[in-house]
Amino acid sequence: MDTEISFFRKIVTGETAFQKKIRKEILPILADLRLAILLLLVIAVFSISGTLLEQGQSLEFYQSNYPEHPALFGFLTWRVLVFIGLDHVYRTWWFLSLLVLFGSSLTACTFTRQLPTLKSARRWVYYEQPKQFKNIALSAELTTGSLTALEPLLKKRHYLVFQEGNKLYARRGIIGKIGPIIVHASMLIILAGSIIGSITGFTAQEMVPGGNIFQVKNILDAGQFSESRIPKDWAVKVNRFWIDYDPEGRIDQFYSDLSVLNQQGEEVDRKTIHVNEPLHYQGVTFYQADWGIAALRVRVNKSPVFRLPMAPLDTGGQGRIWGTWIPIKPDFSAGVSVLTRDLKGTVLVYDGKGQLVSTVREGMSTEVDGVTLFIDEVVGSTGLQIKADPGIPFVYLGFGLLMISVIMSYVSHSQIWALKEGDRLYIGGKTNRAKVTFEREIVAILDELNDREDNNSLSLGNLSENPQS
Incomplete structure (x- = not known):
């Protein structure tokens, strides 16, 4: 029995020592502002690289655009991109680790600094000796005035007042101390949303001719746990695709009429999408991203209509052209060529x-x-770009809270102490920002106290001169 007690005591002692090590050695490092700033800068740099470098493309794409000779900037080749993971930077283990570490730093700072600061700000401490007011930069000693007269002046300015005997404490703007905590919480929510989106979301792209039904197959980029997000029990039909042109012949907008079909082929949702107006269905979003020419429906003499695919031609950067070859003899020994640039219906x-x-x-x-x-x-x-990102609601929530909390953080936290000692009234105060405004407020309070005292003296003087009244 004694052996078992000793064993469990060692376990408890070991846990306590481990917790003590975390509290004294690890937490101070995580809560260090310099570490948080460094992590934020590193995350920003790699986030910018993910914006500048194409993400989720094929190996051939990177080999073509980032050759080894000559290397971009002298070192950036396709081998470097693929090895480091800059072709899918937001889903790499090291980028996610940076986010987790930054989140841990924010959490440590919140619990070791922000929450104790808030707890300290919510406590009220009275000043009990006149010498304590000498340590306040903004203080005054009056031969007139009273706490009874001071209290309504402070409440009129929305101070929360605590009074005990000849001592008074007032504060305002505690929300300014809550703001930084919500800032940290909102950033943690944004980080959580980013991580959720990275490991469970996917990006795909499909080029679908009008009238065709398709399922999402061409996955460009996907997280480790995104398989359940890729739709398998429903498909999408492109009912029609068309382009509107302006009077000068330039593309004004292109549209896709899409229907979502269940496994029985029944339409369960339908929407005409265009740029900035996507289709949302079961957490998957379909964006209008591109267009092309798929085929040409033609007849030769009295033949039935047959559909020939059209392929994009290399124009050396001189615009987009699609072409096809149409046989005019049954043995395919002769034919004609057809070219077109757009969907206006004109062919050469x-x-x-x-x-x-x-x-x-x-x-x-x-x-x-x-x-x-x-x-x-x-x-x-x-051309449809298809995305699923379950972390987006968390990111939007985090940014909403961040905007609110930043505004909260600019609210000044002001404190005022007062002590009535004999015929003397000591007043002092401090604030964490807008100090000039706070000084003017204190001066205004002192002026009002003096005005009230003068009025009281005048009233008493009238009464003494006219005792019958």
Whole structure:
């Protein structure tokens, strides 16, 4: 029995020693403001790098845009990007570790500094000796006035007043001490939202022709626990995609009419999206991000309508052009080429020798190499960016609280002490900000006290001169 008691006592002693080590050695390091600032700067630098460097692209993309010879800035190559994880910086273990460490620093600072400061500010301590007022930068000694006259003056200025005998304490602006705590709490909420989004969210991209049904497959970037977020029991149909052009022929806006279909193919939601107006469904958001030309529906002479895919051509940075080749003989021994730049419905038709024959609009036909070519439709494709980020509500909540708490932090915490000792009234006060305004307030209070004393003296003088009244 004694052995068991000794064993458990050692365990308890070991836990106490460990807790003591955390409190005395680890917490002061975590709560150090210099560490918090350093972590914040490092997080900011890597966050900027994640904005400047394309995230979640293929290996071929980085090999093409960040070659080893010549290396960007002399050192930044695709190997460096991939090795460090700068191609998906927000989901790397070291970036998430920085967020956790920064959150730990904020938490330690909150519990070791902010909460004790708030607790101290909520306590009221009376000054019991006149010499205590000499330690206050802003203080006064009056031969007139009383605590009874002082109390309503302070309450009129929204001070919370405590009085005991000949001693008085008043404070205002305790919310200014709560503000920094909420600032820390809001930053912790933002960090939590960022971490949740990084490990459970995903980003995908799809290029879908009008009329097609698709499921999210082309995942560009995904967190370690994002599998459950990727939709598997519902799909999306692109009912129609179109572009509006301004009078000068430039793109004004492009639209996608989307329907969400359940496993039975029934429509459960529908919305026409455009830039800055996405579709939200079960935590997944579909943004209008790009567009393209998918296919051309044509007829040759009296043939049935057949659909030919169109592919983007390399123009050397001179704009976007899509093209296709249309066979005009059953054995595919001859054909014509068709090019188009946009979805206005105008195509350029070239004969078998590569000579431009005519410009044709949708619903029209032209004669080329002995056949009649009908252009029925230019089929567009919508480029959708698809995201799921469960941490966004936490981030929005954190930023909302942050704005409120920053305003709270600018509220001055002011304290006033008073002591009535014989015929003397001692008054002193201090504040943590807006000190000039506070000084003017103290002067105004002293002036009002003097005015009241003068009025009282005048009233007493009238009574002594006219005792019958």
